[in-house]
Amino acid sequence: MTGRGTVAVIGGGIAGLATAALLAEDGHDVEVFEGLPTTGGRAGSWERDGFRFDTGPSWYLMPEVFDRFFALLGTSAAAELDLVTLDPAYRVYGEPDPGSPADRVDVVSGREAATALFESREPGAGARIDAYLDSAGDAYDLAVSKFLYDDYATLAAARDPALLRRLPRLLALLTEPLSRRAARTVRDPLLRQVLGYPAVFLGASPFRTPALYHLMSHLDLDDGVQYPQGGFTQVIAAVERLARARGVRIRTGAEVTAILTEGGRATGVRLAGGETVAADRVVSTADLHHTETALLPPALQSRPEKSWRKRTPSPGALLILLGIDGELPALTHHTLLFARDWKANFGAIFGRRPRIPDPASLYVCRPSATDASVAPAGAENLFVLVPVPADPSIGRGGVDGSGDPAVEAAADRAIAQIAAWTGTPDLAERIRVRRTIAPGDFEADFHAWRGNALGLAHTLAQSGPFRPRTFSRKVRGLSYAGQTVLPGIGLPMCLISAELVRDRIRAGEDLGS
Structure with a gap:
């Protein structure tokens, strides 16, 4: 040393x-x-008021x-x-048609459960997702063993025989977007979104993220999702x-x-x-x-x-922290709401004329489903993340609706969307605690470039x-x-x-x- x-x-x-x-x-x-x-x-x-919210990773x-x-x-x-393992790993709601309930899917981790889910929604998709997850697992193992712990100070990894054998397939995965790889695997729109949404964890759009990152599906569909109590x-x-x-x-x-x-x-x-x-x-x-x-x-x-x-920043984030009276059984620990027009949704965030999507593809964490310490008895804790453009001019959030008007209006829309899609019409009336955090806060608090949320x-x-x-x-x-x-x-x-x-x-x- x-x-x-x-x-x-x-x-x-x-x-x-x-x-x-x-x-x-x-x-x-x-x-x-x-x-x-x-x-x-x-x-x-x-x-x-007895609620404790994580304000970041979940x-x-x-x-x-x-x-x-x-x-x-x-x-x-x-x-x-x-650590506790979540079952289901997460729930997904698709954008409903007017007057109809939202399409809902519970995703349970494990190869057998994943293939059964895909097959139940699209005959033949079970075998295809099985092969997809084999590829995802191989890519993940390669990433951990060859790439993630390498600072690229030398080219030694590039000469590794295990890497060279996989080079043609790796090049194909690097030059194809994740969205196309998902579309080649399944036709069902909601299942395609399940395969594409992990791009958001990477701070990117599935239309621009290399298909190599299909390895993320190994984590939630094969490996499992955990939560640290507290x-x-x-x-x-x-x-x-x-x-x-x-x-x-x-x-x-x-x-x-x-x-x-x-x-x-x-x-x-x-x-x-x-x-x-x-x-x-x-x-x-x-x-x-x-x-x-x-x-x-x-x-x-x-x-x-x-x-x-x-350079390209990750998206910004509108975070909404809500303390809710009563139970919310329509939400699991992790719940995702996917807008129907997937490409337009990401275009609004990453496109040339960025705006807050409406309706948004958003994420809701309900840790009180697993952890009694985060909310008072008889109440629920919700953390809502709406991906938005990386733009601090969107404004800053606040407590009890005191944030900038555009931020609070977007939060109101997200709350109404969750209420409508999950069949919880009185959600807004049950809010006891509310705080918003927006790109302007990320810039001010973390010196985040362009107010981005992730890097x-x-x-x-x-x-x-x-x-x-x-x-x-x-x-x-x-x-x-x-x-x-x-x-x-x-x-x-x-x-x-x-x-x-x-x-x-x-x-x-x-x-x-």
Whole structure:
């Protein structure tokens, strides 16, 4: 191991806490600086009147990545978290015809259940989804073993015989969009949407996401969906607990305003108010655009402002947190509502004239279906996510309808849509607690580029070796982790990015050796 020393980590989300924990495990003296009052970043929490809401990630997928991370710190996910498997994994509603009930499907994980569901809706689709999931599983195994833990510093992976054997099929999967692969597999519109919607987890449209990402269907249809009791703040708490146990110091309300350098090397950080903190290395887990264009001088920016014109952000998000009186049996823990005109829906979000879709394809999380701690007795907790354009001019949210008018109007439409499609006509009247969060909030709170919700979209040009790497090309001793760099979006990817940073620092490569 090369050059143990002091490390300043910018950002107290999961990527920052995980990086800090791994570096402290290696013997570094680590301090984390978080600008917000609490840790967690986008995986945050909000409480009111006995309701506790996760304000970010809500799907526990890729469990082996969590297991690997915890094992690096001498423990396990089973020891740190109380995980339960969801059954069904999720429910789907299709847009109803006027005067008719919505088409509804419960998706149960497991190969046998998945093939039975597809066959029940489309004769012959069971065998086709079986083959689709075989391919998805193979692609997933290849991604985990060859791609996700690679920082592409060399071309060694490209010469791997296992990869070379699959090259023709991989090229086909990279050049075909996910939407077309789904359409070749099934004709049923709702089943096509079940296969295409995972693109949203990747911050992209199924019409632009490479078919290679059909591997996501392995996670929900084959592998299963879990939930950590107490919510995703328990995941953050576990990582923070492990970091503190290794001596990591965490400062909240400590906004970093500049990365200090000398002779082309990172030497520390400057905080709001003028305090400077010296360090041998700096790791920024903040939004990469913000890090490069706001925390570094122009001469030291690997990716100056003009280069971002060629990048594609993930969609923005309208989040609606609702505390509801009474039960909501029409909703499972995870529920998806899919608009009929799929292409127009994504066109509204990613097209040349972006707008909030209406009706929207949206997601509802009802954690109170699984976890009694998130709502008072006799009440329900709902987290609603409406994908919207990445545009902070949409506005900011607020509590009890106090957000910007366009934001609150869109929230009203989403609530009415959920009520109508799920057969819950009195939903709006039963709301006890309400808060909205919009792209303007993501920009203000997280310095999110263009107010995006997830990071850089997983288009072909922003995946694998084409995604920003975990180090600065201009500043020695400056590393990057989180959802805007390798390997990508989501809590598991953030854990992997932390490991990539750890490995590079272990080798001394962050200092140009």
